[in-house]
Amino acid sequence: MLEINSLVKNYRDFTLKCTMKVERGCITGLVGENGAGKSTAFKALLGLIAYDGGEIRLFGKSPAELTREDREKIGAVMTGSGFSGYLKVKDIVPVLEAMYTGFEKEKFMNLCRKMSVPSDKFIKEFSSGMKAKLKVITAITHRADFLILDEPTVGLDVMSREAILNLLREYMEENEERAILISSHISSDLEGLCDDIYMIHEGKIILHEDTDVLLNEYGLIKASPEQFAGLDRKHILRVRRESYGYDCLTDQKRYYRENYPDIVVENGALDDVIMMLTGGKEL
Numbered sequence: 001m002l003e004i005n006s007l008v009k010n011y012r013d014f015t016l017k018c019t020m021k022v023e024r025g026c027i028t029g030l031v032g033e034n035g036a037g038k039s040t041a042f043k044a045l046l047g048l049i050a051y052d053g054g055e056i057r058l059f060g061k062s063p064a065e066l067t068r069e070d071r072e073k074i075g076a077v078m079t080g081s082g083f084s085g086y087l088k089v090k091d092i093v094p095v096l097e098a099m100y101t102g103f104e105k106e107k108f109m110n111l112c113r114k115m116s117v118p119s120d121k122f123i124k125e126f127s128s129g130m131k132a133k134l135k136v137i138t139a140i141t142h143r144a145d146f147l148i149l150d151e152p153t154v155g156l157d158v159m160s161r162e163a164i165l166n167l168l169r170e171y172m173e174e175n176e177e178r179a180i181l182i183s184s185h186i187s188s189d190l191e192g193l194c195d196d197i198y199m200i201h202e203g204k205i206i207l208h209e210d211t212d213v214l215l216n217e218y219g220l221i222k223a224s225p226e227q228f229a230g231l232d233r234k235h236i237l238r239v240r241r242e243s244y245g246y247d248c249l250t251d252q253k254r255y256y257r258e259n260y261p262d263i264v265v266e267n268g269a270l271d272d273v274i275m276m277l278t279g280g281k282e283l
């Protein structure tokens with residue numbers, strides 16, 4: 001569906017350099033701190049900004065080669081974009097009908113009702129959660145094959161977030177040829193949704209892993225200085241000094257649990273992996 005090879009985008013004091021792939025049938029997550037380069041990557045692949053090197057292939061074409069029909073097959077949610085605040089939901093229906101030949105009006109109106117997005121209020125009077133829901137509903141109601149979602153759950157409460165994630169799961173279940181690329185600051189959203197996850201840090205991809213592998217194989221070893229001294233370092237990816245000794249990130253937690261039963265090995269949540277890969281030291 002999407003292939004990004006050695007993409008380079010230079011700003012004055014920032015360089016994005018990334019390689020990524022999104023397969024049909026998969027939900028791929030992109031996680032990274034503020035300013036890591038997520039939106040820059042999304043803008044480049046949608047053809048919204050020029051880039052300085054590398055290659056982007058979306059549906060087998062570069063962003064510049066995408067036709068109107070190709071673009072209709074993309075459902076995008078971008079931060080900072082949205083409809084004019086002076087419109088109401090009932091006003092944007094004809095706009096969407098004109099934009100997308102595959103616009104599913106009934107589904108759109110039903111989802112707005114179900115997700116409590118008001119139809120007779122100006123969008124400028126919407127809460128940030130209502131705006132976020134409207135953007136996602138718009139992206140999934142024109143028979144798109146590929147969703148590109150930059151922080152779609154930002155500003156949503158837990159219940160609304162889960163409702164949006166369920167909409168995305170249903171979107172994928174409807175057609176196994178579809179795919180989603182999604183960024184989020186909320187790691188638990190990505191852990192529960194994505195098949196694979198890319199981590200981006202200071203413009204570079206620092207990890208790509210299947211979510212199952214991240215959750216099942218990665219772990220955080222909590223070792224005293226004495227325990228750390230006797231620890232086999234073979235499967236330790238990063239180390240961080242703590243008041244009690246050392247935190248060590250491993251991608252083989254079973255090995256340490258079996259061989260060092262006295263040492264605490266916690267399950268590595270995505271946040272731990274991010275913290276260790278960006279803040280820990282290599283041995």
Ligand SMILES: Nc1ncnc2c1ncn2[C@@H]1O[C@H](COP(=O)(O)OP(=O)(O)OP(=O)(O)O)[C@@H](O)[C@H]1O
Nearest residue numbers: 011012014032033034035036037038039040041079
């Ligand atoms: N138009 C621009 N001109 C100059 N620098 C820019 C421009 N747009 C983005 N940048 C810089 O590129 C870097 C990456 O920004 P980007 O918006 O891609 O990050 P992000 O990962 O999406 O962050 P956030 O999670 O805060 O949205 C930042 O240092 C930002 O200042």
